[in-house]
Ligand SMILES: [Zn+2]
């Protein structure tokens with residue numbers, strides 16, 4: 424068995440004390456601290472996002488200060504917050520694009536070099552133990568007693584430690600892709616909706632019965648006003 428495999432095996436099956444040690448080392452990592460601060464808690468989702476973001480930056484260059492890297496995310500899970508923090512693609516800058524496909528797949532494009540990457544999470548090696556599954560089943564069926572919550576935290580901490588310490592191969596699938604980056608963020612003229620009186624950017628406005636209206640007022644009958 425290779426050394427890497429051995430290490431992975433150790434992490435999967437060592438006792439909880441060791442997980443806590445790994446976790447406390449992780450908490451000292453300044454990137455992970457930033458993610459935890461932004462996201463509000465530490466969970467397996469942000470651990471996955473951390474691994475994806477690190478792989479993306481290694482291949483594409485440094486964090487986007489402006490719109491240098493475009494990230495296309497195919498889910499809105501916790502992982503996306505780690506990507507926003509580390510890759511610098513944010514909703515507000517327009518270089519974070521959400522496609523609601525329900526897939527753990529992330530595409531990154533460097534606008535300068537044109538290089539594109541498609542990174543998927545496919546953690547084949549991770550197997551929940553019977554005990555872990557029983558704990559999570561209790562939690563998911565609504566049992567939030569202090570004892571169950573303590574056990575859930577342990578299961579999650581263990582998973583975080585495993586995600587952060589597993590070799591990339593077997594955790595992520597990374598493909599080079601050629602895709603055209605979307606246009607940079609633009610500023611559009613603003614019009615006023617003639618029904619709700621709120622302002623709306625012109626390309627999103629519609630005409631309804633001869634009136635310029637916002638999408639809400641266009642799609643909803645007068646019996647369902649905006650407010
Ligand atoms: Zn989370």
Ligand SMILES: [Zn+2]
Pocket residue numbers: 616617618619620621636637638639640641649
């Ligand atoms: Zn309106």
